[in-house]
Amino acid sequence: MFRKQPLLVSTVLLKSTEKLLHSFSRRNVSKRNYLSRMYLLPPSKLRDTGLTSKSQNLFLHNEILFPCHNGAFYYLPLGLRALEKLTRLIDEELQSIGAQKISMPTMVTAALWKKTGRWGTDELFKLKDRHLTEYCLGPTHEELVTSLVAQFERLSYKRFPLMLYQITRKFRDEMQPKFGLLRGREFEMKDLYTFDLDEETARETYSLVCDTYHTIFHRLQLNYMKVEGATGNIGGKMSHEYHLPASIGEDSLFICDKCGFGSNIELIDEQNQSEDVACPQCQSAMKIQTGIEVGHAFLLGTKYSEVLNAKVTNKEGKRITTEMGCYGLGVSRILQAGVEVLHDGESIRWPRLIAPxxxxxxxxxxxxxxxxxxxxxxxxxxxxxxxxxxxxxxxxxxxxxxxxxxxxxxxxxxxxxxxxxxxxxxxxxxxxxxxxxxxxxxxxxxxxxxxxxxxxxxxx
CATH class of the missing domain: 3.40.50.800 (Anticodon-binding domain)
Incomplete structure (x- = not known):
């Protein structure tokens, strides 16, 4: 009787072990990625929407995106993986220069936008809550981040330059959404905001971020153009745009092949907008090139920090207004624009690093x-x-x-x-x-x- 008991225990243990091994094996199998299990929607489900760019056509007919409503899309599993990889790449480069990632609310109170004089912007999605308080869906967050920094009155000057960024969904009431992710009403954007003690260090930070943009596009193996840009309704003392050269690009740029200088056509005097425009740096003739804007940098000065009272005490003990910069990257736009310039006609060609x-x-x-x-x-x-x-x-x-x-x-x-x-x-x-x-x-x-x-x- 006592001799049989160990055998019974051993049998129970053996069956229990086999069950655990079988369970472990099943879990291992479930961890493998199989295309048969992936949620993909066949192109036959698409309506003919008058596609106007090759990359949009490739995304919609190869299970990367699926249309939701005008100017908005579902990211299917393959598309989302590529977007997440691009986000990781941007995170790596920004955090390597000391930028800190935060997340800010999507809804922004009208009171802040009215303080800076931007509430009348045509492209805002505006809404009211049950108390009739006005908000907008943030297309950009200068007001919100400056208000945040202004809350910390005892912020030490030793913490500067202060660089805060986020990668979030933004909203713009586009009159005519087109080209898929290249001009939509919802889009993923990286917006970085920098705070410095004076203009000299703000310009150093500006150069640092611009160099980081160069690294990002270099890692993606994308040929880009950096050109002088207009400050527009964001404002500021200086601005540069980043473009991928493409025939469907909606921006016209003057480019000098000799010295590399570039400018958005908006900055060239209307009377000189011809093939004979001379480069302001080397006097060589510049050529016109169309580009897809994928990034923008602004040296803002004190436009927002003055109004919203973002100040810091410097080493002399004096309260000073911070000098700001803001830097955007159209993350979802880079995702599609990269394919627009790299595709081989009938097949998607991602920047290799961000292939799903x-x-x-x-x-x-x-x-x-x-x-x-x-x-x-x-x-x-x-x-x-x-x-x-x-x-x-x-x-x-x-x-x-x-x-x-x-x-x-x-x-x-x-x-x-x-x-x-x-x-x-x-x-x-x-x-x-x-x-x-x-x-x-x-x-x-x-x-x-x-x-x-x-x-x-x-x-x-």
Whole structure:
């Protein structure tokens, strides 16, 4: 009787262990990314909306975006992943120069906008609460952030320059939304606000942020143009715009090929707006170029800090008004504009760093796809053990579709690398077909060669 008891306990333990292992295995499988489980909407569900840009067409017909209402879109899983990667990249660069991320309310009281004289702006979405208090949906947050800084009367001068930023949804009552994310009524924007003790240090901060913008576009491998811009209703002492050159760009720019100087056409005297405009720096002839504006920098001076009483006590013990700067990046606009300038005609070409997934594994379709799916799962787990690819691999397990159809679809959606797990993977030694969709090259590699190649990728 006492001899049988340990055997009974062992049996119970064994069954319990098997159950735990089975549960763990199921959890591991559920962690893998399979396209068959992703919420994607086929292009057949789209209405013909008179698409006017190639990138908008590619986004809507390749399960990146889906239209909601005029000027607003659903981000589908692939589109949101790309947006989140772009956000991480911007976070990395801004925080490397000491900028601190905050979040401010979407609704802004009319009282603040009236103080700065901007309540009459045509593009504001305005609303009232049940107490008839007026608000607007923030298209930008100069008033709100300056009011925040003004609350801290004992803020030490040693904390300056103070750099506060957010990446949030903004709203603009566009009269004619078009080009998808390039001109919408809701958009993701990074807005950074800087506070300095004097104009000299404010200009140093301005240069620092502009250099950071250069780094961001360089990491995205996007050719951009920095030009002098108008201050507009935001105001300030100095302004620069960042544009991606594109035929659908709505801004006309004068660019000097010799010295690199650029200016928005708004700053050129109307009588001189011709092909014969001379560069103010080197006197060479400038050419006209159209661009998509993706960023803007303003040296604001004290326009907002004076009105809203954002002051600080300097080292001499004197209360002074802070010098401000504001810096915007159209995050959702960069997302689409990058594809507008990089696409190859029929396929999305993301800036590589922000592609939704870097690698798509494509198992062979056959009468028995089980072995190819198993090999794909094993390859997925091996690739995800690489630090650079931990969250950047997906399996296209839709084996009811031909391999040609799926390969074409993955190419159109802009997956940088496709690995075909086909019959050559069952040979000895196994050979994996690696397709670089951006360069159009194909290589057959052993597993070790494949791992070595993909371990070199730079990812976010």
């Amino acid at each position: 997934y870097q690698v798509a594994i494509l198992p062979q379709k056959s009468q028995d796809s089980g072995p190819f799916l198993k090999l794909s799962d094993e390859l997925y787990d091996r690739l995800c053990s690489l630090p650079s690819l931990r969250h950047d691999v997906v399996i296209d397990d839709r084996v009811d579709r031909t391999i040609g159809w799926r390969k074409n679809q993955l190419n159109r959606q802009g997956f940088p690398y496709i690995i075909v797990v086909g019959k050559k993977c069952q040979e000895d030694p196994a050979q994996y077909e690696l397709i670089d969709t951006y360069s159009g090259t194909t290589d057959f590699l052993s597993l070790d060669q494949l791992i070595d190649t993909l371990s070199m990728l730079h990812t976010l």
